[in-house]
């Protein structure tokens with residue numbers, strides 16, 4: 001006999017788990033279904049930066065990202081769970097006058113001259129035109145954070161089903177049937193494979209490779225960032241160097257070309273860093289939409305069915321704000337119209353041959 005529940009969430013990455021938490025906190029009965037284990041998809045490949053400034057896409061993205069940063073701090077303080085919430089922020093490097101000018105538009109950033117950077121971080125090769133410190137762009141540990149959302153959701157009564165694949169969402173009277181559950185609402189948070197459950201959804205993959213180095217006692221007070229590449233200092237003393245951008249590559253192999261690219265990134269920031277012991281290498285698939293902004297909202301033509309996927313480089317950053325937006329839609333809280341339009345999934349759902357050439361299924 002199927003059991004009734006308010007919402008079934010499909011996907012146990014950071015997006016699905018944060019939705020489970022905020023929905024359960026709002027009093028909804030929640031079931032989350034994950035085909036493997038929690039946080040073992042793209043989420044576990046991430047650096048964990050909350051880079052509202054370094055990843056700026058447009059003003060809507062920015063205000064959403066800033067709200068998410070605030071929600072993270074609240075969650076970290078309220079839950080008391082170790083998510084490796086690391087303050088300090090990101091120093092964005094300026095290697096040319098143009099880059100410096102572009103960064104100077106941010107009024108909430110502090111300029112650091114090359115000398116100041118060297119003084120604060122003697123091991124770092126100072127960028128020719130200095131850098132800007134964005135203190136709010138802190139970082140977290142992606143896997144720990146996802147498990148923390150999951151654990152907190154469970155404490156609020158959510159049911160988490162692992163090793164359970166959803167192949168079909170059946171429409172029934174008053175809602176949907178997913179496996180053995182009848183739900184009023186369904187949320188698809190399946191990351192890069194979300195298109196399997198939403199016909200016509202445009203989603204491609206951009207592979208990213210990273211490496212984790214033994215920091216050998218080198219303590220960086222900030223994440224270092226330049227043109228999409230970075231070094232994230234983790235709380236355990238290791239350094240995460242990332243990441244390659246390989247559009248359309250679907251495998252999770254680490255490659256020789258990837259090793260060279262990551263060594264090059266490491267050397268750009270800290271001379272000699274590529275010789276530090278490598279503890280781990282990995283790859284992940286960033287879920288990319290038609291315009292790099294995530295799909296968050298109602299699935300067109302399907303009442304009470306939602307998608308929250310395609311967060312590309314920013315799923316960790318945007319997870320809590322995404323969850324609150326989906327929660328508000330489910331419980332009927334008014335959401336800003338411009339925000340709804342910005343993230344509306346309908347901009348990425350195409351049927352028929354006209355768009356097939358753009359489609360790259362994963």
Ligand SMILES: Cc1cc2nc3c(=O)[nH]c(=O)nc-3n(C[C@H](O)[C@H](O)[C@H](O)COP(=O)(O)OP(=O)(O)OC[C@H]3O[C@@H](n4cnc5c(N)ncnc54)[C@H](O)[C@@H]3O)c2cc1C
Pocket residue numbers: 010011012013014015016033034035036037038039040041042043044045046047048049050051164165166167189190191192193194197207208209210242243283284285286287308309310311312313314315316317318
């Ligand atoms: C190298 C790299 C570095 C990154 N660094 C950052 C960073 O510093 N900051 C940042 O904000 N973002 C970063 N990202 C992006 C971020 O990792 C992703 O945007 C985010 O993890 C996407 O989360 P998700 O929950 O949507 O997807 P996933 O983590 O992939 O989770 C989706 C889950 O759904 C499950 N699933 C799918 N289909 C089904 C089904 N039919 N039934 C049941 N379960 C299903 C999958 O098994 C999976 O566990 C990075 C990504 C990469 C690759």
